[in-house]
Amino acid sequence: MSDPTTTEDSVGLVETKNVAINLPPEGLVLENGESLPELQVVYESYGKLAPAGDNVIYICHALTGDAHVAGYYSSQDKKSGWWDAMVGPGKGIDTNRFHVICANILGGCMGTTGPSALNPRTGCPYGSSFPAITTGDMVHVQYLLLQHLGIKRLAAVIGGSFGGMQVLEWIRRYPLVVDKGVCIASAMSLSAQALAFDIVGRNAIQADSAWAGGNYYGKAQTPVLGLAQARMIGHITYLSSENMKRKFGREKKAIHEPLPRFATPFQVESYLDYQGSKFVDRFDANSYLHITEAMDIFDLAENCADPAEAFRSVDPRTHVLVVALSSDWLFPPEQSLAVARALVRAGKHVSYCLLPSPYGHDAFLVEVEHLTDVLRTFLESVSASCPAPPERSRLGVALRRSLVAEASADTRVSNRPSTPPPPRRLVHKRVHGELEREDYIRIVEQIIPGARVLDLGCGDGELLCELMARKTITGLGMDIDLEHVISVLHKGLDVFQCDLDAGLNVIPDRSYDYAVLSQTLQVVRKPRLVLNEMLRVAREGIVSFPNFGNWRHRLRLGLKGRMPVSGTLPFEWYDTPNIHLSTLEDFHSLCRMDHIRIVDTVCIPRGWGDAALLRLGLRNLGSDRVLIRIARE
């Protein structure tokens, strides 16, 4: 096997650096008022610092992590750093581009000052005299390290799990230092269930008589049983049930000698035993107690009437990405969504995505494929810019077309495609290509410059991008599809991955000028809910949809007795995502019933037949699609 330290995508050999931070005479004053006389910080760094100092990424590690994020300590070292899959040349956090720093947290046991460190006041380890610390104290120490290193700005601060909590503390506490924040599989505070597991874990350590109130350093007995017990509990919570099933199921190991009484031969027991015993070799029980305590009391929204208040101090130019993992039950997706929601409500730049994974909370460490795409895209995007100048974009060209020119395309697109699209899952899918762009032209025309626009079912973000270029809007996209979300992130725009049928409860009332629903009304399960939600969150709604009342559909059903299939409605009845079709008349009727005012109706024809019918005033017959601006009555 080749030396892993020399492979192309590894940061290679790394070393841990230890610095003593210069403190004022009162020492490091903690949030609880106590102080530490000395502060050692252990950190690692990878990648070159740019001369402008604008390429620094700080990584916040989780509960039992450390500064050793990537690479190897020697060519014999078999184990790389804990996030080697993500950090390295060409990886998700690309060390060819970024200078990456991570330090062991305050209270830890890997070199940064913690309960096992020598207290200079006594010459003995702190033990039970180590003060209670907070997540804020930890982030403060990280800030002091960066000052010490002469680093003034962070291109990004990134962390998962408890590291994500530190990221949230960073953007609140040092708003002007951070350009981008990435909070992965985390929360504004632990859930009651997660608290409960931590409580039981601490209980196990304290129930171990060898813990001795925390003063066990240098003694023959240390609380290894209790610490192993806490680790085992933790490990169960880091994996999904599905992952445990795949990894172990009810497999048994071969038994060569009788097991101790009540030990089972199940592989999962061997795994837990191994995780417990491996952990006590590298971790300190008092650090476990202190860090879990800091995590448990972390609660950004504790004294806030609205969780958004927690993020008031965040710089409006900082872009935050919140990432949830689908099978994470320790920090479930709802908690990540709550973080993103609070940031939206606070009026900050935030994007949210939900990565599919069967691996549970650990997925951000072990299954990095999707996360790599998302992180790379977010880190390398230039915020809120448009990739092509409007004059050269495809939409720009399309805008110069006339209706007559479009008509020539009719024969081509109105024929049923010879190879119908394959069946696909129900996504907020738009009709692609020409039709989509035609639709965008009409929407761009409707929107006043400088408006705030919410694009529901935003696809790859092309419409938002055009609106930013042509109308200098500010906007947020929403889409159910992860690939679309990544495309939108790539354009430097804010985007939420969500299901419109679940409602728009992340969006405060009247926070947008326009909510756009382009060719998406017919694919949602609850069109009426979505329409009413649009008019809750925005002053006006702009809805476009295929008009089932068009003469072509009527003819196909009326004369051929078949469900209409066309360029506008390209699917067969059995695999169509278009599950709530309506006519222009139907839509107007629903609006009357729901007290929705029609501000404007734009009839979009396709072909000379449509155009002729529209000239005769036959809108329902002549509209291939319609675009309707609506408002609350």
Add this chain to the structure above:
Amino acid sequence: MSDPTTTEDSVGLVETKNVAINLPPEGLVLENGESLPELQVVYESYGKLAPAGDNVIYICHALTGDAHVAGYYSSQDKKSGWWDAMVGPGKGIDTNRFHVICANILGGCMGTTGPSALNPRTGCPYGSSFPAITTGDMVHVQYLLLQHLGIKRLAAVIGGSFGGMQVLEWIRRYPLVVDKGVCIASAMSLSAQALAFDIVGRNAIQADSAWAGGNYYGKAQTPVLGLAQARMIGHITYLSSENMKRKFGREKKAIHEPLPRFATPFQVESYLDYQGSKFVDRFDANSYLHITEAMDIFDLAENCADPAEAFRSVDPRTHVLVVALSSDWLFPPEQSLAVARALVRAGKHVSYCLLPSPYGHDAFLVEVEHLTDVLRTFLESVSASCPAPPERSRLGVALRRSLVAEASADTRVSNRPSTPPPPRRLVHKRVHGELEREDYIRIVEQIIPGARVLDLGCGDGELLCELMARKTITGLGMDIDLEHVISVLHKGLDVFQCDLDAGLNVIPDRSYDYAVLSQTLQVVRKPRLVLNEMLRVAREGIVSFPNFGNWRHRLRLGLKGRMPVSGTLPFEWYDTPNIHLSTLEDFHSLCRMDHIRIVDTVCIPRGWGDAALLRLGLRNLGSDRVLIRIARE
């Protein structure tokens, strides 16, 4: 407050009975070959034993339960038995009707022989010498108790959690004794995750030095810290995260004196402490070890190529009800479904339902409303009988009608209802009333006597019931709606609560003669999948659906430009559950593509217009609904 022991729906004052079971000279031989010289069993019973002895229900308790299911020990007793909400006069398990028995399990610590009992061979408590026991041993002891009491048959055996595992063992081991089995929130074996929690719990007890290898009886120190720790872990798994959030969230208790170091003020910590300390007062650590071990090694499918083999011995006349709880993550619904699936594959009578609850695994103890309905219905139903003789049923009357007579109903039902039905969630919903029954008539006509019939979207089971009465079929219903499932259970039929869009993977290939899909094709999300699944599990499919090619729909869309709303399609476009509409022609076309043979097409007209068109051979125009028999080519 009134005396709870005298309220109408309480079993009132109860007493625990203790019997010594007569054993052969070799004692009670256990599954592992060891034996116990003596066997004491502690039990309680409520309700009168019927003279015929045919009203006995045996309840199997869970891990830490006991024989005290219901009632009070004295009028001062504040705490009733553990399932008092379910067992009593007029309750779900009605003691006016049934004679209910429950015994403390073998290995327990509430009076039945267990590790804390005196070993007559030594005169000391068994302690570490108590042999390893299995779930089979426990059920064997329950059987011996019933023999001792002269009880030969069980109207039902019922249990939740580990009690459900005992129920499965009962129906396998003593098939001719049990009429009905109810397995609630249980599994054929624990998941890897549940195993892991048990392993950590046992580890905590054994790590407690006071456990002393199990020989702590009579000593000053007993393993209370370890046992409390195990209980705390267990308690977290019994509640859903949502329930913990509702119960405690991050609420803190008022602090009057300084907390011990690393204790938090969170209510959830007080709760866990309380549960732990309360538990050690009533439970024995060795019993906890033995019973969890028996539960962990319980694995019905361990040596089976197909889990169905585990149930080969079950009496084909025994009816089993498997109940899952939606938010249970310790025994998740998939595991209950796997039990039901194995029983179906073994060709046994089984029904399955999924009760909605936010309370997690504990829901069967604390939220008994739905469970009461389901249990009462199942226990009181007369298996596989039809409530009304066919001559008097509504369908019987309907069968005598002619098409001409039906035509007279046309004006009434083809008008749009003046009060349209309210928006409703997507259920496998049928058009109600006359149309439904008309449909059934045609289906009954198609089915040969004695056939096996699977009714997909079976509604209240009326069709199955008629088929049983008229064609003596055997059948299984499937429906997504709990109310429907209860209606079907009420009729004594087997029914599965499931979503057809998830596929029919509970049903083996070619296990039915007919799969019926009456007025349900258009409401499923994946009609093509469902059709192909029907022809996997059955020799023929019978599909009926509203024909969108009918002239009325064509006229409404063609001339009025509105989405059709009629008696057959009574919903508006925005709230319709009918999301995949098709015409007769469309359906035939899909069949050709998927190599499905059309065995027969029955065109169902409504009104003279339809009838006239059909006489002209215009099937697509003249069919209001169609009924098509299909088979694999």
